[in-house]
Amino acid sequence: MSKLSKTNREKLRFISTATVATFLFKKGLKNQFIQNVVPLKKGRPTMVGEAFTLRYIPAREDLNTIAVFKDPDHPQRVAVETCPEGAVLVIDSRKNARAASAGSILATRLMKRGVAGIVTDGGFRDSAEIADLDFSAYHNRPSAPTNLTLHQAIAINEPIGCGDVAVFPGDIILGDDDGVMVIPVHLIDEVVQECSKMTLYEEFVMEQVQNGKTIVGLYPLTDDAIGNQFEIWKKSR
Template identity: 65%
Template sequence: MTQLSPATREKLKTVSVATLCTALYKRGLRNQFIQDVHPLNPHAGTMVGEAFTLRYIPAREDLNPISVFQDRSHPQRKAVEECPPGAVMVIDSRKDPRAASAGGILVSRLMKRGVAGIVTDGGFRDSPEIAKLGIPAYHNRPSSPTNLTLHQAVDINVPIGCGDVPVWPGDIVVGDGEGVVVIPAHLAEEIATEAVEMTAFEDFVAEEVLSGRSILGLYPPTDPQTHTDFSAWRRANNR
């Protein structure tokens, strides 16, 4: 798995998913925001980590009785114990939240192992309890039945689709109170650096707009005075 540098990880924690999507769009990547996935706790803090994936397929009843969980090599259980600290578990649940991708006990185990977060395009059971844990978690909507009723875990750490976004193991996953974006691993450093610069400018613009300034010539900065004012703002704010 690609290792995210501490410096890049810290940069990504300071920027929004929306800003990252814009930086990716500039490079022609228009489908990196995971659709219909929402934070259980919007105030859990920014989630950043390398993708570690789990893939479900439609369950076949004769291969997926409840006794499969007695097997220590069951893909769901194995993934929970192998997802690296600092990584984000990303689950392909076929965009189907009718059965649970995981529940409170498994997510608690990921948290205790130091995993940075968990994302599914399906749903979690025990979602009120997961929302109270100290780990960012994203899903479509709550699910009560076990995954055995509809889903069958089959693959760990392979390319998947999550909310219509392709996710390769090692891609960088960032989540905030709005949603989740996937950054191709080879672009992570340059995207993070650009997003920090974009955020500084957007913070300046927001202050100017709230003080009553027109957006014309300011956003985008077509007026030369905007660049002068921004430079002065950066010096004053150590940005």
């Protein structure tokens, strides 16, 4: 059973990765933002889903020929066909984009199956085609060569490293125009509750700053009088 409730999923769509990063920092978690991974296309709705993982190791030529795709149990193919609806496929490509982690056909299949998105610390081939899909996709940079030239799919739905971040199956993945955050699943209720409050306060702050107010005492909130103004502002909304 999914540990990400429908309510939390919808609330996370209105919370930024920056806000989550700040909250997790306060909890002592400093390394939850996947490094050197960007959206293929900005401006998409926020990506939210539970992590379903795929791990690559360096390809060994005698074991990773084109013939491996004849095997119906090939891990890459199995991952694409079994990643749950609403989940995010997260790929450990060893931060190596010299060969593609996947291409537009596999991305399209994931989209059609209702998967929420795909993330790799490597690259995608057919990146322009993937960018045109109604589908969230994040990678290091475009890469034309097939994954077989460099990567060997070895394991599905086990702990991986992606962009220097530990990703465990079931962790909550949040992606926006800035990048991708990994949220430990046991913290999700607290993250949603506190980050929703932080997001509302940030809206208040932005309104105040646009009206010419100083950030001193306002951001971060250190002035009780401003705190009282915020409470009045909330009631007026």
